[in-house]
Amino acid sequence: MLVKIVVKLILSLVIILWLQSAVLAQVELEIKEHRLKNGLTLIMHEDHSSPIISFQVWYNVGSRNERPGITGISHLFEHMMFKGSKNVGPEEHSRIVNLNGGADNAFTTEDTTAYFENLPGSKLALAAELEADRMASLLLTAQTLASEREVVKEERRLRIDNSLFGTLAEQLYATAFSLHPYRWPVNGWMSDLDAINLEDCQAFYRSYYATNNTTVLVLGDIDPQETISTIEKYFGHLAPQERPREAIPPEPPQKGKRQADYYVSTQFPWLAVAYHIPEATHPDVPVLELIENILSQGHSSRLYKRIIYQGQMAQSVSASVDRNKDPGLFVVTITGIKEGHSPEEVESIIYEELERLKGETVEERELLKARNQLEAGLIFSLQTNFIKGIRMGLSQVQSGDPRAFLKDLEKYRKATSEDVLRVAKEYFTERNRTVLRLLPEG
């Protein structure tokens, strides 16, 4: 039950995909789609190389659908889904999956909540039956809520309160966003975790855990016709629900730089420099991913060379591009700034490198390198049914199209050094910037 899987890559469902640039590799990836009358979407990918399947149920709800007072409910609810339904006792779901040679888990992000079972190919009906049972008839009791609430609070203590990474991310998003729900963590605020009650959970379940809000992905050693009948059999009789009106306030454009310091128990300062960027489907996002690679991917990247290799100023540098339904952030993170160096010094190097992207065109070879990294990374991610499914599911979440990724590959290939220049100028401005520092206490 992970919160927020950070998955860099996207996935495409292509019949045959040719990667041309330097790579010239051929990847085959075929998918079939089927829609049930009750609105449930079924996506299938056949792969008979191993007698196993990945069964995934993606609900179109995440922390972006929450409101202050019940932040963290999507994730808390994910935990409740393991606490028993009409025909399956508490914790029995996982036990049955294990007994059948499978492993199960779930994760929640800002945009989605997904459940999965990876198991032998012959167990398709079992997975469908178990998932349909908890979708249709979850048992929500005060007792299970009380104990699971404590588990979720422990998870928050682990991932945020006692983690520098978690603290940095939580404080950064809380500073960069003022209105949009991305300003709170998927884990939720501690006080909200205490406040969420059984009625909140019941209302949440009714609203979002319905067939018309669900995508089922089945990958691996399957027969598509048989899969369709299995899904029809177990999910076909369930009724759709009216989805609550989506009243998510858009984040207003940032009109001035923001900076916050946060004091923690550490010996070495940390630093995050962030810029607002558009939603995942925006054509500038693939260009930002190329920039991310140019700046921080590998030891020959620009920021690594200057800050880590030449400057020996910090323990690590990384950049990331949010790929969310709604506009997110481009973030450069520096961990462990060493004695003898200051956050200001590191910060100024980051700005110099961003200015360089705005002032001089990237050479063709460097652009090609970034492209090769993204393409090779993508191909490597297709090795397991499970990860393939995660890529397709995220793609579906971000754009409503599990095939959306093909277009991104096209964009990596077509992006020019002028695009890099233009995008850098567009987003890496002082007024669009948020800086968050973790500084040693005392």
Next chain:
Amino acid sequence: MHRYYAITPILFLVLFVGYSLAEEKALSLNYQKTSLENGLKVIMVEHHELPTVAVELLVRAGSAHDLPGREGLAHLVSSTLLEGTTRRTSQGISEEIDFIGGTLRTDCDYDSTSITATSLKRDLPTILDLITDVARHPSFPPEELERQRDKATTAILRERDDKAAIARRHFHEMLYAGHPYDHPPLGTLEGVKTVTREEVLEFHKRHYLPGNSILVVVGDIEPGPTLEELRRSFGDLSGEVQSQPAPPALLPQTGQRIRLIDKPDLTQTEIRIGHLGIDRASPEYFPLLLLNRILGVGPTSRLYTRLRAERGLTYSVRSQFDARKQKGPFVISTYTKNETTLETLQLLLEELKRLKKEGITSEELQGAKAYFAGHFPLNIETPAQIASQLLEQEFYGLPEGYLENYIKNIQAVTLQEVNSAAARFLDPNNILIVLVSKAEEVLEKVKTLGEVELKGL
């Protein structure tokens, strides 16, 4: 170094592994094992689903081989391998691997170090050349060695911000005092500071030898031409493996010992509890694998059920027999809010005592067996997973046919074998307990369990 040896495969096995799991389709693996004349073992796994390849060179040279007082030597050697060779500079190596979108890394563990590279199929010659070059001809440039020393030092200092790393370090230090496993591969501040470049050069010369290594190539490869390539790359590598001094005998813990490390900012106590376990070649491996799953792996385990499902005391709890060349630790890892530290410890000890005394039920055994048997295909889905299983077999000298007989070995374990292993290997009365927490909030309560050694960071 460059003397040429005519290479003929001493052993060339082609294995197609066929499984017929109940109700499942047969599963076939396609791998070959051979040895070059200089003793280098070679494993090739063919997998043509995607145009990707991976190469790994595993060398028997881990932190257990660190010289006394030079804790961190093996790790420094491995990390500096990528920082310059007789033909390439550090930046040259980075640029070359980054450009093809590949990865190249070293990983130093207790018993071994691996150098791993991945790329698309068309770049196999490049990564093979890189691995050969960094493994055979590193130049350990003095300024690069200093960089890596600085990096290791910072990483060790940074551990003080990480409660899990603090707990791990203290647990090993207590369990293995005076034994090579007493420090993590990263080393100690003092050890890293003291290592000289001469020691680095000598360590490389002494350990990075064909008779000490296993080379694995997996993915979209043609075994014939690939083997020819490997012969050209590594066939003329020579050098005799010298015997290592025998490590000191491992003495089991007597009595209970509790150490509390004070980290006043924590709201959650990090917990490690355990004692010596087994070595990887132990005949008790399979009974303990099953026992351990029943005790503390996954959402059906006893510890998960008692601590998390029933009481909400933690988000995760797991137990592990970390089987190494020599006896690795048996350890339970979890965490809980400071207020429930004592309750959690009591439950853990209680569960261990109950398991040792009463054993498991046949229903639990059937469940664990069903999991391992059914899950096996999921453990060999990718070429990297297959290779890692074959490497494990080769490195630890497990019997031939390890993969082929895996499920059979699991199925053969009896209830009595598991219960006698539980009685012999679990020892809740002679046990180490390491806690990292805000001492002010937990010390008094934990003292009810026995004497507590309080330490600062």
